[in-house]
Amino acid sequence: MPRRPAFEIADHRVAAGTQVSIKLPATRLYTDTPMDLHVEVFHGVRDGPVLLVCAAIHGDELNGIEICRRLIKRLNPKRLHGTVLVVPIVNVFGFIQQTRYLPDRRDLNRCFPGSQRGALGSRLAHLFYDQLLSRATHLIDLHTGAIHRSNLPQIRTDIKDPIAKQMAEEFLTPVILHAKERDGSLRSSATDLGVHCLLYEAGEALRFDEASIRTGLNGILNVMKYLGMGQRRGSRRKFEPMIANSSQWVRNEVDGLIVSRVRLGEMVSKNQILAYSASPHGDMEEAIRSPIDGVVIGMSNIPIANEGEALFHIAKFTPDLIDQAGEIFDAFTEDFEPRVL
Missing domain, CATH: 2.40.50.100 (RNA polymerase II/Efflux pump adaptor protein, barrel-sandwich hybrid domain)
Incomplete structure (x- = not known):
């Protein structure tokens, strides 16, 4: 069987059957400290989808970071069909400051698709859009409730997209909410690119919630199984999620x-x-x-x-x-x- 071509991102080539940690230069602090966007690339041995999993677009939303950490430990590129890109922390500025926003108080999830010459959020959004989102076929965007607000584990997606709807049902949360995309959001840009997208909401900002974390990891593994990526299912289905319009x-x-x-x-x-x-x-x-x-x-x-x-x-x-x-x-x-x- 011919060897699968390498996955190219920025100046890196990731060979089939390997995992590579890549740091995409984002910007620098005013202390001249570099800030990078850290990406884990798992390039499988067989053809398949390109699944992008990301967390902490809002820097204080921590459950998704732990979901990504556990996911990274579970993936084996030698058994993978397709490619998985994992970005545990998108808003590195907000994460450092334990805040939802960027230093200029902008919401990064209202800055997409961004611009190379815009404000800080616009530039970071453009980097993510250009180097990662544009290469994906499917997206799982991990969120929590805002500070002092808790969310029941739930999926928000456009249920008119039959693939996204099936992904949502396989994810296995109690509730699926049909939600319109907001202008400037990552999900809106993903839809414009034809990327099938789920937004997972669970728990509260600045807190770990074990049930939310376990549900999120299980959901990603289930979606990968549905997409034919050679991943074992997280758990068998015991209920059908309720869909709200x-x-x-x-x-x-x-x-x-x-x-x-x-x-x-x-x-x-x-x-x-x-x-x-x-x-x-x-x-x-x-x-x-x-x-x-x-x-x-x-x-x-x-x-x-x-x-x-x-x-x-x-x-x-x-x-x-x-x-x-x-x-x-x-x-x-x-x-x-x-x-x-």
């Missing part, structure tokens, strides 16, 4: 202490009480109710809130799915929640 944030209407009455993954009905907003002086208590039937896929972890602050993120489902949601969440918990020894 829309979602809604519930906001606080009265300043106060937030006394929650629901948890992540819980199915709620329209007008159900999600929490109470209570005066710290004990003379007022206002019910916060769900405007729709659905599942709680995100929530604030701070038990105080001003008027207008987002508290609960609910994926919209019909009431007849209540029993199904409970069964799905139980099966998910059994598979991925850490066991107490």
Whole structure:
């Protein structure tokens, strides 16, 4: 059998059946310290897709970094069909400062496809777009909730793309949310290039969450199996994810202490009480109710809130799915929640 051609990236040639660590020069700090984009390239012995897995486009989102670290330990290029590019930390600036943003307070995930002559975020986005995204056929972009907000493990994708939809179902999270691409996002640029893309959301910024990490690693391995990349499946399917076409944030209407009455993954009905907003002086208590039937896929972890602050993120489902949601969440918990020894 003819040997598979090398994978070329920047000035590097990665031979078939090998793993190479590559540092793409990104920029320099004002201290003249170089900042590089670190990429692990696994170039398989047989032809197949080019899967790009990346994390920490928002620098404080740590679960994805640990998912990438565990993935790197699992991959063997001598048994791989296709090529896997793993970028554990995209926003190296935000990671160093433990913040979501770049030094100029821009959101890197609103800077794509970027420009060689733009602002810092635009230049970093352009490097990622030009050297990595443009070479990929499939993308898994790993995220968490923002600081002090937790997300139920979920996939966000365009379910009108049949390949992305199947990837999402194979990933095996409780909920798949059909979500439009935002201008300037990595997912939007991927769609423009014809790259089939999943965005995985799970956990909270600046925290490791073992269930979210295990779900993410398992999901990537399952997607690789579906794509025919010669990878063993992470775990067998015990449930069918629920697909939501829309979602809604519930906001606080009265300043106060937030006394929650629901948890992540819980199915709620329209007008159900999600929490109470209570005066710290004990003379007022206002019910916060769900405007729709659905599942709680995100929530604030701070038990105080001003008027207008987002508290609960609910994926919209019909009431007849209540029993199904409970069964799905139980099966998910059994598979991925850490066991107490």
